Amino acid sequence: MATVTLRDIHKTYVDHEVIKGVDLDINDQEFVVFVGPSGCGKSTLLRMIAGLEDITSGDLLVDGDRMNDVPPDKRGLAMVFQTYALYPHMTVAENMAFSLRLAGVSKERRMERARDVARILQLEPLLDRKPGKLSGGQRQRVAIGRALVRNPKVFLFDEPLSNLDAALRVQMRLELSGLHESLQSTMIYVTHDQVEAMTLADKIVVLQGGVVEQVGSPLELYHHPRNLFVAGFIGSPKMNFMSVQTVGVQDSGTTVRLPGDATITVPVQPRSLSAGDRATLGVRPEHLRIDANNPTLMGEVLVVERLGGETYLYVKIAGGDTFIVQADGDSRANVRDRVPITIDGNLCHLFDPSGLAIPKAERHHLITVQHHPEVSLKQTEAPLEQTYEQQNQPHPIPRQAE
Ligand SMILES: Nc1ncnc2c1ncn2[C@@H]1O[C@H](COP(=O)(O)OP(=O)(O)OP(=O)(O)O)[C@@H](O)[C@H]1O
Numbered sequence: 001m002a003t004v005t006l007r008d009i010h011k012t013y014v015d016h017e018v019i020k021g022v023d024l025d026i027n028d029q030e031f032v033v034f035v036g037p038s039g040c041g042k043s044t045l046l047r048m049i050a051g052l053e054d055i056t057s058g059d060l061l062v063d064g065d066r067m068n069d070v071p072p073d074k075r076g077l078a079m080v081f082q083t084y085a086l087y088p089h090m091t092v093a094e095n096m097a098f099s100l101r102l103a104g105v106s107k108e109r110r111m112e113r114a115r116d117v118a119r120i121l122q123l124e125p126l127l128d129r130k131p132g133k134l135s136g137g138q139r140q141r142v143a144i145g146r147a148l149v150r151n152p153k154v155f156l157f158d159e160p161l162s163n164l165d166a167a168l169r170v171q172m173r174l175e176l177s178g179l180h181e182s183l184q185s186t187m188i189y190v191t192h193d194q195v196e197a198m199t200l201a202d203k204i205v206v207l208q209g210g211v212v213e214q215v216g217s218p219l220e221l222y223h224h225p226r227n228l229f230v231a232g233f234i235g236s237p238k239m240n241f242m243s244v245q246t247v248g249v250q251d252s253g254t255t256v257r258l259p260g261d262a263t264i265t266v267p268v269q270p271r272s273l274s275a276g277d278r279a280t281l282g283v284r285p286e287h288l289r290i291d292a293n294n295p296t297l298m299g300e301v302l303v304v305e306r307l308g309g310e311t312y313l314y315v316k317i318a319g320g321d322t323f324i325v326q327a328d329g330d331s332r333a334n335v336r337d338r339v340p341i342t343i344d345g346n347l348c349h350l351f352d353p354s355g356l357a358i359p360k361a362e363r364h365h366l367i368t369v370q371h372h373p374e375v376s377l378k379q380t381e382a383p384l385e386q387t388y389e390q391q392n393q394p395h396p397i398p399r400q401a402e
């Protein structure tokens with residue numbers, strides 16, 4: 001059992017406030033991922049939980065006990081860093097068992113524990129090797145093993161896979177997912193990688209400038225981003241935005257006029273906007289279609305990126321914005337072509353002038369059902385309702401990345 005609770009956590013370096021009041025509830029066995037632009041405070045927050053940074057104000061609770069003044073090694077947490085920093089003169093077994101040696105555990109017991117952990121991480125054949133003779137992935141597994149031997153209540157990972165090449169990252173990602181499944185422990189994980197965040201997380205925390213912008217399941221953030229910042233941050237390539245004018249607000253949706261004069265209706269709740277108001281329309285590249293049959297608008301192709309399985313077209317549309325369109329891998333589009341683009345209002349997002357999303361008329365069907373069966377209902381459902389409530393509250397304009 002290990003819950004982690006953050007209550008109004010602040011961190012100030014000299015006179016520079018980098019964490020500006022973070023509240024967060026992390027449930028037992030949950031895999032929580034922190035994402036956000038560089039410098040937003042992800043590592044600082046993790047290091048405060050680990051006890052490697054002082055907490056300027058607020059409360060950190062593990063299993064309900066206040067941890068602010070408890071030394072790192074007494075918190076029952078273990079951290080894995082991006083740079084795994086193994087001791088080069090020690091074997092894999094000695095590296096993994098080092099913290100137990102410091103804790104005065106007998107050699108026999110230490111080696112037994114190292115063998116147990118090596119079995120979990122498939123490092124058994126390498127126990128007597130030195131780190132210099134290991135691959136990057138194997139070294140990172142040893143670094144994870146070093147955390148594992150301590151049998152922590154909570155694992156903290158700060159971009160543990162960033163130093164690995166693309167293929168190894170995928171392999172280690174799957175291993176981490178399996179590890180979480182088998183250990184059933186609480187994990188807090190910082191990453192820049194969208195795919196890691198979307199695939200590993202039960203719950204993603206999006207941070208910007210030391211503030212939490214939204215907390216939710218990966219699909220919650222993808223389908224129901226709370227504001228322009230989250231909408232632009234989650235998803236790759238990022239969501240397209242254009243300035244539009246509201247022409248009508250009905251119960252079934254809000255109709256907006258696009259540059260070039262086409263109108264579309266977005267099924268959002270009838271609130272916040274009135275006819276005549278400016279708004280921002282958001283639509284993801286994967287939800288746009290190149291389709292000559294009754295297109296919504298025309299555009300000129302500026303750049304074509306062929307990835308094999310799909311093609312990204314950078315298209316200049318009426319009004320001057322550039323949209324990214326995800327087309328088929330065998331799209332024939334070329335630079336300077338004029339292409340017809342179809343936008344389905346059902347797949348669009350609408351934001352009021354303050355940057356706050358207008359709540360969708362209906363929840364996405366995958367979010368109303370249980371997404372992670374092993375996580376209790378209260379965890380995935382309660383925050384959704386809360387988010388809905390929060391969406392009705394006034395919200396500050398999303399801040400720019402620092
Ligand atoms: N020891 C320090 N003294 C002063 N400022 C610091 C210190 N450590 C971090 N900062 C500042 O705190 C802010 C948050 O840093 P942090 O390392 O938490 O960011 P991050 O989100 O982990 O970024 P990245 O994605 O680049 O790792 C940054 O503006 C950084 O310059």
Ligand SMILES: [Mg+2]
Nearest residue numbers: 042043044158
């Ligand atoms: Mg960092």
